[in-house]
Amino acid sequence: MGILLGAIADDFTGATDLANTLVKEGMKVVQTIGVPKDDAYTEGVDAVVVALKTRTAPVNEAVELSLAALRWLQAHGAQQVVFKYCSTFDSTKQGNIGPVADALRAAMGAGCSIVCPAFPENERTIYQGHLFVGGVPLHESSMKDHPLTPMRDSSLIRLMSQQSRAEVGLVPHKTVAKGADAVSHAIKALETAGNGYAVVDALSDDDLRIIGDAARDHKLVTGGSGVATGLPENFRKKGLLGSTTETDTPRVKGRELVLAGSCSTATRQQIALAKEKWPTRKIVVDRIAKGEDVAGDLAEWALAQHDEAPVLIYASADPEEVREIQSVYGVERAGAMVEQVMGALAVRLNASGFSRLVVAGGETSGAVVSALGVGSLRIGPEIAPGVPWSQSIGTRPLALALKSGNFGGPDFFEEAFAVIR
Ligand SMILES: Nc1ncnc2c1ncn2[C@@H]1O[C@H](COP(=O)(O)OP(=O)(O)OP(=O)(O)O)[C@@H](O)[C@H]1O
Numbered sequence: 001m002g003i004l005l006g007a008i009a010d011d012f013t014g015a016t017d018l019a020n021t022l023v024k025e026g027m028k029v030v031q032t033i034g035v036p037k038d039d040a041y042t043e044g045v046d047a048v049v050v051a052l053k054t055r056t057a058p059v060n061e062a063v064e065l066s067l068a069a070l071r072w073l074q075a076h077g078a079q080q081v082v083f084k085y086c087s088t089f090d091s092t093k094q095g096n097i098g099p100v101a102d103a104l105r106a107a108m109g110a111g112c113s114i115v116c117p118a119f120p121e122n123e124r125t126i127y128q129g130h131l132f133v134g135g136v137p138l139h140e141s142s143m144k145d146h147p148l149t150p151m152r153d154s155s156l157i158r159l160m161s162q163q164s165r166a167e168v169g170l171v172p173h174k175t176v177a178k179g180a181d182a183v184s185h186a187i188k189a190l191e192t193a194g195n196g197y198a199v200v201d202a203l204s205d206d207d208l209r210i211i212g213d214a215a216r217d218h219k220l221v222t223g224g225s226g227v228a229t230g231l232p233e234n235f236r237k238k239g240l241l242g243s244t245t246e247t248d249t250p251r252v253k254g255r256e257l258v259l260a261g262s263c264s265t266a267t268r269q270q271i272a273l274a275k276e277k278w279p280t281r282k283i284v285v286d287r288i289a290k291g292e293d294v295a296g297d298l299a300e301w302a303l304a305q306h307d308e309a310p311v312l313i314y315a316s317a318d319p320e321e322v323r324e325i326q327s328v329y330g331v332e333r334a335g336a337m338v339e340q341v342m343g344a345l346a347v348r349l350n351a352s353g354f355s356r357l358v359v360a361g362g363e364t365s366g367a368v369v370s371a372l373g374v375g376s377l378r379i380g381p382e383i384a385p386g387v388p389w390s391q392s393i394g395t396r397p398l399a400l401a402l403k404s405g406n407f408g409g410p411d412f413f414e415e416a417f418a419v420i421r
């Protein structure tokens, strides 16, 4: 038998976030880094999440890679596909979410598809089609200052309409409160009226379970990790999924390293706390631009820290500093320079015995995991909402926690290592 559920995620931490939801709902999940090249991943696996790095890629590349992922998932039996994007709808000015969703809908012959980035456990909610983060509209949250994808509008209907060729309608919360049948009927009515997407309000996990139930026959579901909460239950009701599954805690020995490239408020807070306890160094972007061997110097410094405490290396800066750096080097080049150093550091330090890694930030995780040549991950236990440990599958095992920028409490780094010690 093939896999039940397939997913395509537009960044690597987003992929682990979704995989974490599916594991908690009783699925055995493997996350692949990029579109897999062979069949080795599916034995005993209920869901495969293909992690792409397409959030900020050129639109055509994002569409082509997502379609390639879809073909692989369909060839391996996926009965339903989730397109996972950020719970804060992170997209560039041009926007990749709409074009990728359009291409997936067309390729699958899917009807009106759900758009629901809500993740109530992490305070992302949708009301009247507007996305709220920590109780404030998205465009007033710290997401307005994101280095790559500043979000300046909170209306999901407007954002999706600008990005997609299809019409976009709303299923308001008062309908969701009436249950799954009411949501199904509302989506059907929107489809009949010519809409390609239905933004669905969600304020709680109960709402997400109702939406999951309503999506039981949808070929394509789009949203954050929350929208998948109710999907495994649909397979369980059909007798295709057992009631529980064991989570595999990574069993990897080695030194502990945190690499942080996220400039989010949560990550900067986590760094500030960790700095008080652990050896810490900051990546200076000007030095990379001058062609200095920043990765080499930092690796040497890290290896000289002998007290067995975790080592923290970060590039994260506050919005003002990031703006200054970007005004000198450009947004893309600044990001790329930092990511290149993060990847190089991960490779050098892993070769010298650091094999328990926490990486903060989706683009940063993409750079690190790609540089390390990791092909796929087995998803393990949750550390904080939306962030699990995972273990690389293959020759040289690594324990990896890929943390979405804004996730985790102030003590996240310490809490993470405590789970696997
Ligand atoms: N000091 C800096 N100046 C400019 N850019 C930076 C700096 N530090 C980090 N960056 C870049 O900012 C980007 C941060 O994006 P990343 O996806 O890693 O974090 P995030 O968006 O907060 O996390 P997530 O996508 O999981 O929400 C990366 O491209 C990183 O290289």
Ligand SMILES: O=C(O)[C@@H](O)C(=O)CO
Residues within 6 Å of the ligand: 011, 013, 014, 015, 017, 018, 085, 086, 087, 088, 119, 224, 225, 362, 386, 404, 405
């Ligand atoms: O949905 C989220 O917020 C995260 O999984 C994410 O995508 C961060 O990049």
